[in-house]
Amino acid sequence: MATLLAPPAGAPESGAALARRPLRSGRDLTLVAIVTTVSLVLFVIVGLPLIRIFAVAFAPEGWEIVTSMLTNPVNRRVLVNTVQLGVIVALIGTAIGFVLAYTQVRVRFRGKRVLHLLALVPIVTPPFALATATISLFGRNGIITNGLLGIQGDVYGLKGLTLVLVISFFPVAYMNFKGMLESLDPSLDEAAANLGASKLRTFLTVTLPMLVPGIAGSVLLLFVESISDLGNPLVLGGDYTVLASRAYIAITGEYSVPAGAAYSLVLLVPALSVFLVQRYWVGKKNVVTVTGKPSGTIDLITAPSLRIPALVISGLVAATVVLLYLTVFVGGFVRILGVNNEFTLRNYQFVLAGIGSDAMFTTTTLALVATPIAGLLGMVIAWLVVRKLKRFAGLMDFVGMLGLAVPGTVIGIGYAIAFNTPWIAGGRQWFPAVAGGSAMLGGAAAIVMVFVARSLPSGQRSGIAALGQISPAIDEASTSLGASSATTFRKVTLPLIRPALLAGLTYAFARSMTTLSPIIFITTPQTKIMTSQILAEVDAGRFGNAFAYCAILIVIVLGVIGLLNLALLHPSLRGIQRRPS
């Protein structure tokens, strides 16, 4: 995820500058074809829904609500809540991510692999898994709060949301800082020591200042992620309403699509602007090359004054993660966790063999379809942006990222508006309806499209970072030997950026399986999606089923990721692989 944050310093700029070749018409038609196809695809899966939702939001009914955001005290409260939640989660999440990354990279202790795994586990988690576990553990009648400590936990609202969102998103900060810390030149620390600085002083005057852009980037990214989250505020919000849940309620409770679009628009503004600031300003100030290879090894810290607090904090976070996930897994095996702890297999039966199995198969299938598309598309876009496009590189990069920068609820509503009905102009159908039960493929197409839109940005970022490391001379050598752009991409570039592709695929699958807000408005009879099923179960109070669903989902995601890793790194497919030594 580190690669999500920082555009690699220096390299791709010079690489792209060196390698930009003007489009020579008649010579490289395949390139023109590729660019056109990609642009069209991006327009359809990202641009169109956004345009449609803007249209609805700016229509009189929607606009009325938008303007009332500051005047209407209720709406103002919602806006304030959203920003408040975002800021708190961003700050705490970044701090925790930093402490864990620092502990992992710099402090001496045993069990580094365990800590690393635990820090990454939340990434594969479906929404509400942690929220429901939190209620069971820390709620008013929670196992820990009431059962163990005898206090009435106040878990609905800001407190509970903060806990769950921090745990959900700190891995993003963790991955980012880990990459940066690993890339820091150890000789800088030695130079500082040589000049008289103690370890603490070195940390404060050398290490920390160099990480400031990473810290800022982390804070901003976590802010965007937390205000876009829908599932947790629905389950855990209580009276604390945020823009995402408000938009959802506008549509499902008040039956008003314009209102939903309006709230989405208001949500879009802070999300997008923060995202832009992070990408185009903070990212450029980075002095640490994230993908650079560190020279030498750094001394691991053994001083107790630093070691003990670091390990204590990391331990607490790790313990919380373990506790929450244990709850999820155990909760699926009892009737009602905390109330009736009788062992039962009914919940798992429901998911694996009963009604739930439908959702399981459909979701996995659709995610598996979307994943290679997203991975490949991400790589192609990265390749076009870094190597081939001159003027429009920035634009394509931006549009590709939109799928992630825009909150899920916004995309979801946009999709429902844009794709529920066919696009008919001049009496002819230009584009069929792809969402909704009466659409082609039973609405599966829209779901695949939204999966792709949401997960290709990560692959795009990994691809751009990886391509920045490869000399453009390699592409040129291939071309001088007679290969077209497409052949070069297929036979030369793609194999070299295989690790980035793998990272992109992994993330795409995990994201598609666990996403809720974009698809909740476009599920159909033929396409039951696991996350919306989980919401229904949580809503109905059937926590057992919900836990079983979540556990199965986590297992599926980890399983597929494991297979992907094995497949792409298998010796027969590996060929000659660049290994960082």
Next chain:
Amino acid sequence: MSEVTIATAEPGALSLRALTKVYAPGTPAAVDGIDLEIHPGEFVTLLGPSGCGKTTTLRMIAGFEEPTSGELRLDGDLINKVAPNHRPMAMVFQSYALFPHLSVFDNVAYGLKLRKLPAPQIREQVEAALASMNLTPYAARAPHQLSGGQQQRVALARALVMRPKVLLFDEPLSNLDAKLRVQMRGEIRRLQRQLGITTVFVTHDQDEAMTMSDRIVVMNVGAIEQVDTPELVYRRPASVFVADFIGRANFLDVEVGQVGADDARITVLGREWSVPRHPDADGHGPATLLVRPESVRLASVDEQEDGGGVGRVVASMFYGESIEYEIETESGPLVVMVADPHDAQTFAPGDRVSVGFEASRAWLLPAATPVAG
């Protein structure tokens, strides 16, 4: 470089006794019990191939590695356990290690700020240091805006401004291009002479070692092969390894006859010679003769037969200022370098030549024992 106006401290004296570094028990020592005395104001170079232990030794002196055993003393005080940030030494790193988030001025001022000196004093000293390095116009720049050579000088200024007792260099010139390297060599040496700071310089480049050092420490697989002035290392190498590592060498198999106090009579190239000898080349073990390419003397011959002192030219390369020949003789192949050659010294491949050498320049060595490991 202008006259250096940096104040200095008393140059320190370093003493290494049986200094050893073993990384993992059971593995060969990276540095194996070396003894070395470095005198105040001396410029000493640690020279050797990669893996010889020179960098590890330097890092032990600096405090970044803790010796496994042995003693490290600065001016008589044992400093094995002293933390690196408490040692009065300054180091110039191979990658310069300039703080990327600080300007040139702040980089140089960093160590002084840590000493909590008053700001005006810091400014004065930093400006003096920058001026001596011709860096004054760049004071406000960021490191990545400077060229390699300029970054090198900033690193140097940053080290010197600390008034260290010992100055340490870790292969600082290897990232520079050839011309700059030569230039910086001279500047660093001049600077060191002016300031008189004890300097330990690590390199694998023998030209650097030869041109800059008061003494060279030649290291090989963790041990010291020889500590001597450049002249002695070149003319009187202590082993075949040193002879081969420094400069170019021809090794001839010879028969050793009578052995004197510091010379020996040998037979090679068809006649007898009297050559200086290494104390250990006493005729009891196998010996080899070192003859540098520039010490070989060639002359044209009329004889139609090879053998004895007659050899055949196999290849010739014209360098302009010199010609280099490969000669095949009955005692083995020879590389010959003839500087500023006359016509009489110009031969073509296939020619027969009479081969001789300056006896006083030759050096009889014990033959190399196969190195373990």
Next chain:
Amino acid sequence: MRHRRLAALAALPLGSALALSACAVDQAAPGASSGASGGAAGSGTVVIACTPQEEQCQAMAAAFTKATGIKTSYVRLSSGEAVARLGAGKSKPEFDVLYGGPSDGHVAAAKSELIEKYVSPNAAKIPDKYKAADGTWTGTYVGALGFCSNTDVLKKLGVEAPTSWQALLDPKLAKNVAIAHPSTSGTSYTAVWTQMLLNGKDEAKTFDYLKKLHSNVLQYSKSGSAPGQMAGRGEVAVGIVFSHDCVKYQKEGFTMLKNTFPAEGTGYEIGAVSLVKGGPNPANGKKFIDWTLTADHQNIGPTVGSFQIPTNPEAKVTEDMVKLDQVKLVDYSSDEAGAAKKSLTARFDAEIAPQPK
């Protein structure tokens, strides 16, 4: 040659997408309906927007298919979501029938011209008060609003299970009452409208009560049935939910729950079914509606844990269902309630919800 290769490359993901999605389509169908053959003459498909619990939707779909041979598929949505989906798909409706959910949802849908009036021949059996006179919707079940209390928590607080609306205002119940938010939950709005009816439609008096209740409410949940499970989990003492939900939770394992009714009178919801305007299979849709009004269908409920009271007098009323004649019901008119919803909930949003507790 190049282009062919490119086309092949492009076709691969697209083709696989199509192939696999088609799989998804086929796969879902057998799940949603069991067995395509058998039963009385009937063909084609019918698509239901289904509001009750997943198990009921599945059981009902299977039963209808078995009975008629018509392939039944459904999407399980909450009432609000269903109406919104109908609205979004207005120009090309994907559903034939809107099944379940309180009648005011159907009324709202009708107002947005999403419903087509249909009076089923089977509607004759259904009592008048459980159906729209103009055939907009017909009731298939009735649920009465009640208090679902956790007896363990009550014991700890030293309070008896409440048997009146006034009892809910007991200071001992501070932060121990749970009710949903009226703008998103039909259940909660039923409670609000009930208050209006009990107060002779006096808004001031109603909001006065709601303000007092506010201090005892822990939070206003999003979904209507959440208060019941909060009570079940012991997070609150009393949840205001429909009594059939309380029974369902009891059966699920929350055995400490107890259901009571307010003596002043309580509101009720009529679970309705209506025909979507312009649906893909209107004839089958009508057949489905006919079928939901039969005793056969209404007997399915208890088998899948739904304990609403059936509207068809011939359907079985089991032990677990509330006896309607034992509860005092207010005179609830969903038309009137529906009309006032927007303004009442807006006022609630402005005056009650933001108040400190």
